[in-house]
Amino acid sequence: MSVPYYSPMSFWLMPNEEFNEWRAQNDLPLLREFFIARLPRFKDWLDEFGIDAELFCRIVPTGALFTGSGRKLLAREEIACEKHSFFRLRKMTRGQFEQRCRELGQAVPPVLEFEPYFDWAKKRLGRERYFRLDASNDSRIDNFIFNRWTQHKIPEKSRASLLGDFETLKLGGVTLNERIYLGGRNLDFADLDHLVVKDRWHGPGAVEINYSSCRHMVFAETLLHHFEFRQCDMDRLTCQKSDLHNFKFVECTGKQPEFSDSRLSKVSFLKGTLFPDFTACEMEDITYKPRRGRSPAAVSDEYRRLRSAAQGAGKRFEASKYYYLERKFERRSLASPYAENPALFPVGGNSGRLPDVAARWWKGEISGAQALKDAGEIFLFRLRVWTSPKLMPRALGFKLRCLGALLEEIVWGYGERPLRIFATALCLIAFYAAVYYFYASELSMDPSQATRLVNSIYLSVITFTTVGYGDITPKTEHMKLICATEALFGCFTMGLVVAGFSNKSRY
Incomplete structure (x- = not known):
């Protein structure tokens, strides 16, 4: 099933509501029939x-109709005439919407309350909500995906297929110059591949694009604001010499995106795999939230790129924040290095992680039998690694590096959280003060209850700071060793204080 090919530019030259009306009468009825045939209990x-x-x-x-969770409200919006009547999402409850209409002196239009399909299917169908990716693939999914493209290297002829079977409406392969309005158009479930957006003015209003193929999309020398892409395929997205303000890329996928010589403000990359390289960009308020289950090594690399871009833009505070997160995910990658470093552990088998298997089983992506099989394969892989005289030292080295990185994070936050050093110092002082309190008989101080607590804290502080007045001294060999270890910890911690605050100025 597919939407016939029409000239993409003819659609962009239509007024927004005329374009939406065309879709309502032509390609969206085909899309609805496709969903009824492919999605579990969609008709119900x-x-x-x-x-x-x-x-x-x-x-x-x-x-x-598909994104988000919880009940949503749609209200009819009359445009120009009765035939251009559409329902648009209202981010409020039904009571709030009716109250607002009364305050504005308007009649309450017809409204629809509903639960998004995927959220409904998760609650009602459980594991039965999964469906086959396409006729030739046994993989099962519970969301939309574009997985087939034809003539993808020819912008004018390329076509993108949803779930491998439905060729969507082609809107890409053209260049949009000034005064072609984007806001208010229904651009969901469309083929926007090779679309080029140029020049400065593309109309007011927010632009929301869900479940579309946006591969090789280009923003060139343009000014755009309030765009939201959700669950779109955005391979090789390019932004050149443009101003982007208030952009969101939510759960989008894509490889090798590039942003260069551009000004970015309030741009978010949330829960997806889309993350660009930044070259000579001015950046302000960039948000990145990795997708759950994403490789820690990949997330660490993305924070590294953010940190480098922030340094290049002179954003010292942001660079410091990104460096901390870069090191944090780098430490997580050291905890399970097998999949990230297959050449170092060439034993064959499943090098995955047990938490990932458990998460896939919990979500219903795999059966209990498959989860047990995967867990067994992972266990055998680890057993072969840790019983190999050659591979065991490598694995142990990664574990020790992970432990060292964890201690570094706790003690001083990789140099980016120097105030943690004082918390560490207070904990050490309190610990040694407790030791001195309970073993006061081994110290040259008054063991009476009245002064023992104060003297224990006093001795711990002067030992930790290496002042050592000498008025209270250890009397036994093992107490001398205890005092010496506190002095060593004190020297080390004071060095970290200097290094930590010096480190804050490196950006």
Whole structure:
């Protein structure tokens, strides 16, 4: 099933609502039939919330029916005339919306409350919500994915297929110059590959794009604001000499994106694999939240790139924050180095992680039998590594480096959290003071209850700071060793204080 090819530029030259009307009458009915055929109990969901064929095609954006969790509210919005009537998402409850209409002196339009399909399926269907990726692939998923492209190297002829079978409406392969408005268009479930957005003015209003193929998309010498891409495929996204303000890339995938010579403000990369290289960019308020289950080594590398970009832009505070997170995920990668360093552990088998297997089973992606099989393979892989005279020292080296990095994080936050050193010092002083308190008989101080606590704290402080007045001294050999270890810890901690605060000025 596919949407016939039409000239993409003819769609962009349409007014927004005329374009949405065309989709409601042409390609969205085909998309609805495809979903009924492919998605588990999709027809039951439509019937439960009273979403008929006409209403399905008039919800803008269409992706609102699938994204998010909890109940949502859609309200009808009349545009110009009755035939241009669409339902748009309202980020409020039904009561709040009705109250707002009364305050504005407006009649309350027809509204629809519903639960997004994927959230509904997760609650109602459990493990039965998964469906096959395509007819030739036994992999099972519970979300949309673009996984087939034809003539992808020819911008004018390339086509993107949803779930391998449905060729979506082609809107890419063209260049959008000034005064082509983007806001308000229903750009969900579309083929936006090789779309080039140029020049400065593309209209007011926010732009929301869900579940579309946006490979090789280019922003060139343009000014854009309030864009949100959600669960889009964005391979080789390029931004050149542009100003992007208030952009969100949520759960998007993509390789080798590049941002260069651009100004970025309030740009977020959330829970996806899309993360660009930044070259000569001015950046302000960049947010990155890695996807759960993503490789710690990959996340560490992405924070490294953010840190380098922040340093290049002179953002010292941000560079410090990103360096801390870079080291934190680097430490996590050391805890399970097998998958990240296959050449160092060439024993064959499943080098994955048990928590990942447990998470996949809990989500319902794999059966209990498959989870047990995967866990057994991982256990055998680790057993072969740790019983090999050649590989065991390598694995032990990674574990020791991980332990060292963990201590470094706790004590002083890799030099980026110097105030932690004082907390560490207070803990050490309190610990040694407790030792002196309970073993006061082995010290040359008054063991009476009245002064023992004060003297123990006093001795711990002057020993830790290596002042050593000599008025209280150890009387036994093992107490001398205890005092010596506290002095060593004190010297080391004072050195960290100097290094930590010096480190803060390196950016």
